[in-house]
Amino acid sequence: MIGVVGGGIAGLAAAYRLQQRGHEVEVFEASEQLGGLAATYETAGDPVEQYYHHLSKSEGTILELAAELGVDVEWRYKSDAFYVDGRIYPMDKPWEILAYPYLSLYDTFRLGMLVSEIDVRGGRPRFDTYDDLEDFEDVPIREFLLEHTTRGVYEYFWEPLLDAKFGSRKADVSAAWLLGRVKFRGERDLLRGEQLGYVEGGFGRLLEALIEAVGRENITTGARVTELDASDGAVDSLTVETDDGTATRDVDAAIVAAMPNVLEDLTGYPCKIDFQGTVCGVLSLEQSLTDTYWLNLIDDAPFGVLIEHTNFIPEQRYGGEHLYYLASYVQEYDEQLWQLDDDEVEQLWLDGVADLFPHFDRESVNWMKIARNPRTAPVYERGYLDMVVPYDLSEEVAEDVYYAGMASRAQYPERSLDGAIEAGYACANLIE
Numbered sequence: 001m002i003g004v005v006g007g008g009i010a011g012l013a014a015a016y017r018l019q020q021r022g023h024e025v026e027v028f029e030a031s032e033q034l035g036g037l038a039a040t041y042e043t044a045g046d047p048v049e050q051y052y053h054h055l056s057k058s059e060g061t062i063l064e065l066a067a068e069l070g071v072d073v074e075w076r077y078k079s080d081a082f083y084v085d086g087r088i089y090p091m092d093k094p095w096e097i098l099a100y101p102y103l104s105l106y107d108t109f110r111l112g113m114l115v116s117e118i119d120v121r122g123g124r125p126r127f128d129t130y131d132d133l134e135d136f137e138d139v140p141i142r143e144f145l146l147e148h149t150t151r152g153v154y155e156y157f158w159e160p161l162l163d164a165k166f167g168s169r170k171a172d173v174s175a176a177w178l179l180g181r182v183k184f185r186g187e188r189d190l191l192r193g194e195q196l197g198y199v200e201g202g203f204g205r206l207l208e209a210l211i212e213a214v215g216r217e218n219i220t221t222g223a224r225v226t227e228l229d230a231s232d233g234a235v236d237s238l239t240v241e242t243d244d245g246t247a248t249r250d251v252d253a254a255i256v257a258a259m260p261n262v263l264e265d266l267t268g269y270p271c272k273i274d275f276q277g278t279v280c281g282v283l284s285l286e287q288s289l290t291d292t293y294w295l296n297l298i299d300d301a302p303f304g305v306l307i308e309h310t311n312f313i314p315e316q317r318y319g320g321e322h323l324y325y326l327a328s329y330v331q332e333y334d335e336q337l338w339q340l341d342d343d344e345v346e347q348l349w350l351d352g353v354a355d356l357f358p359h360f361d362r363e364s365v366n367w368m369k370i371a372r373n374p375r376t377a378p379v380y381e382r383g384y385l386d387m388v389v390p391y392d393l394s395e396e397v398a399e400d401v402y403y404a405g406m407a408s409r410a411q412y413p414e415r416s417l418d419g420a421i422e423a424g425y426a427c428a429n430l431i432e
C-alpha cells in the first residue's frame with residue numbers, strides 16, 4: 001500500500017494516478033474536510049471556495065483531469081480595476097489602460113511591451129530576451145522593472161500589486177517570478193480582455209469527483225500522520241493519529257502532499273523556502289458594490305484586495321447572494337491582522353468596505369466567514385529554484401519517500417491547483 005499524507009488536491013491527484021497505475025492507496029487527511037486550500041463553504045446555492053480560485057487557459061493538467069472526470073469548466077471574461085482616490089479605473093482593455101491617469105502614454109507603451117515580452121531597451125525590439133527565466137532568477141524585481149520599463153510603470157502599476165501580494169517581502173522577489181507570471185497568463189482578446197476558467201458548480205465539484213474516483217474507502221479524514229518510519233533506509237510505516245487513537249500503517253512508499261514544515265516534522269528534511277500566510281474573508285451581501293471582479297486597492301485599506309466573485313460567476317448560482325473575497329497576505333505572525341480574532345477582522349474589514357464605498361449598506365450583510373492559514377503561498381525570492389524540494393527524496397531522506405507539496409517544482413512560478421495536480425502526478429509516476 002502507498003500512503004499519501006494530505007487530502008488536498010495534490011494528495012488526491014497522486015492517489016488517483018497511483019490507482020490508475022495499479023497501486024493500492026490510502027490517503028490520510030488531518031482535518032475533517034478534504035480539499036485543503038481548495039475547501040469550500042455552503043451558500044444559498046452552490047458551495048464557494050474559502051479562498052478565491054480561478055483557472056487560466058494555459059493550465060492543461062487540471063483541464064485534462066476535469067475532462068477525464070466529466071466535470072465542466074466554464075470560461076468568462078474577467079474584469080480588473082484599480083481603486084485610487086475614491087475612483088475605480090478599469091484596466092482590462094488597451095483603451096482603459098491608456099485612460100488610467102497615473103501612467104503617461106510612454107509608460108503605457110513600455111508596460112504593453114513588457115507584458116507582450118518584447119524588450120525595447122535601446123530602441124531596438126528584441127523578442128528573445130525574456131525566453132529563459134533562469135537568466136532573471138537573481139535579479140531583484142524593482143531593479144528589473146526600473147530598467148525594463150519606467151519609474152511610472154513601477155510606482156503606479158507593479159508596486160501596488162507587489163505590496164498586496166508580498167508586502168514587506170516585495171524587495172526579495174525575483175524578476176523571474178514576474179516574467180513567469182506574465183507568461184502564465186491566458187489568451188487575451190484585444191477587445192474583451194482575458195478569460196478565466198471556473199468549474200461549473202465550483203471547484204468543490206472537481207474535488208468531489210476526484211474523491212469519488214479515488215474511493216471514500218481509501219481516504220481517512222481526521223487522520224494526522226505524526227511519524228514516518230524509515231529507520232532502515234527505506235520507508236516502512238506511517239504513524240497515524242485519529243480520535244480512536246494512534247495506529248501504525250505499513251507502507252511500500254509514502255508521498256507527503258502537504259506544506260514543507262510537515263515534511264520536515266516527518267523526515268527532518270529542511271526546506272529553506274519562506275511562506276506567507278493569508279487571512280481571507282468571504283462576505284455575502286444583498287447588494288453589488290462594483291462592476292469589477294478583481295479590485296486592486298492602491299488606497300490604504302485594511303485588506304489587500306477586494307474580489308467581487310459574483311461579477312465573475314452570476315449571483316443566481318448562490319441563491320442571489322452577492323459574494324466578495326477580502327484578503328490580505330501576512331508576512332510576519334506578529335502583524336496586527338494575524339493577532340486579531342475573526343470577529344475583530346470582520347469589524348475592521350467591514351469598516352474598510354464602508355470607507356471605500358459610501359453606498360455600502362451594513363444592513364445588506366448576510367454573513368461573513370474568515371479563513372486563515374499560516375502557509376498559503378511561497379515567497380518567490382531570488383534563488384528560489386535552488387530551494388525547491390525534489391519529488392524523489394530517496395537520496396535526501398530514504399528510499400520510497402516522495403514530496404508533492406507546495407514547495408515542489410510544479411508550483412513555480414505561481415502556486416496553483418494545476419501545479420498541485422502536476423506535483424501529485426509526478427510523484428505517482430515515479431513509483432514503480
Ligand SMILES: Cc1cc2nc3c(=O)[nH]c(=O)nc-3n(C[C@H](O)[C@H](O)[C@H](O)COP(=O)(O)OP(=O)(O)OC[C@H]3O[C@@H](n4cnc5c(N)ncnc54)[C@H](O)[C@@H]3O)c2cc1C
Nearest residue numbers: 006008009010030036037051053054224225376416417420
Ligand atoms: C488565497 C489563495 C488564492 C488562491 N488562488 C488560486 C487560484 O486562483 N487558482 C489556483 O489554481 N490556485 C489558487 N490557489 C492555490 C491552490 O489553492 C493551492 O496551490 C492548492 O490547493 C494546494 O494544494 P495542496 O494539496 O498542495 O496543499 P493543501 O491544499 O495545503 O493540502 C494539504 C493537506 O494536507 C493536510 N495535512 C497537513 N499536515 C498533515 C498531516 N501531518 N497528516 C495528514 N494530513 C496533513 C492539510 O490539512 C491539507 O488538507 C490559491 C490559494 C490561496 C491560499
